[in-house]
Amino acid sequence: DIQMTQSPSSLxxxxxxxxxxxxRASQGISNYLAWYQQKPGKVPKLLIYAASTLQSGVPSxxxxxxxxxDFTLTISSLQPEDVATYYCQKYNSALFTFGPGTKVDIK
Amino acid sequence: QVQxxxxxxxxxxxxxxxxxxxxxxxxxxxxxxxxxVRQAPGKGLEWVAxxxxxxxNKYYADSVKGRFTISRDNSKNTLYLQMNSLRAEDTxxxxxxxxLYSGYDWPFDIWGQGTMVTVSS
Numbered sequence: 686d687i688q689m690t691q692s693p694s695s696l697x698x699x700x701x702x703x704x705x706x707x708x709r710a711s712q713g714i715s716n717y718l719a720w721y722q723q724k725p726g727k728v729p730k731l732l733i734y735a736a737s738t739l740q741s742g743v744p745s746x747x748x749x750x751x752x753x754x755d756f757t758l759t760i761s762s763l764q765p766e767d768v769a770t771y772y773c774q775k776y777n778s779a780l781f782t783f784g785p786g787t788k789v790d791i792k
Numbered sequence: 793q794v795q796x797x798x799x800x801x802x803x804x805x806x807x808x809x810x811x812x813x814x815x816x817x818x819x820x821x822x823x824x825x826x827x828x829v830r831q832a833p834g835k836g837l838e839w840v841a842x843x844x845x846x847x848x849n850k851y852y853a854d855s856v857k858g859r860f861t862i863s864r865d866n867s868k869n870t871l872y873l874q875m876n877s878l879r880a881e882d883t884x885x886x887x888x889x890x891x892l893y894s895g896y897d898w899p900f901d902i903w904g905q906g907t908m909v910t911v912s913s
Contacts, residue, residue, distance in 0.1 A: 686854070719900075728905060774899060776897055779851045783838065786836045
């Protein structure tokens with residue numbers, strides 16, 4: 686089975702900082718990669734799919750890139766409401782593995 | 793509006809069984825693949841099971857294969873998860889979730905609020 690890893694596991698940044706989270710698949714998954722945001726006590730929310738397509742209603746400060754095995758989620762200017770755990774997920778071939786998550790908070 | 797509402801969670805002894813339900817509304821349920829995802833307390837997300845829009849194919853995580861069964865009743869707009877031989881490590885919030893689009897290989901755009909399952913003696 687394909688494994689998903691994320692780095693870092695947590696980070697602390699200042700409001701306005703550019704934040705980058707990395708996700709790696711143990712085998713190539715083309716662009717079948719999604720990013721979710723889960724705020725404390727809340728349900729996960731889809732941010733990005735097909736590696737770089739912004740889901741409707743998601744602020745443009747979020748962006749995604751990558752293909753194959755290496756992917757990134759970037760928040761161009763961190764806002765207080767972005768405090769959350771971010772998960773990547775592969776979704777091809779009817780197996781839907783999540784990464785372990787990256788916790789983002791404000792310094 | 794598009795909504796998923798889970799029910800059926802509770803406390804069960806190890807080795808016991810439980811059936812979860814997920815009532816869907818606000819979209820054409822019979823056109824979308826559906827999933828169960830769980831989250832143990834303080835832990836990350838774990839995909840559990842997937843069923844195609846017509847129930848023709850079902851897929852499971854290795855951790856639940858042979859113990860859990862996903863099913864759906866499109867006439868009732870309801871998704872189910874039958875959980876047997878429950879273990880302490882199955883303790884989690886269980887979410888149902890909907891595919892973003894009809895067809896194959898899509899992420900999950902709508903999630904329910906979750907139902908808590910606790911396996912404990």
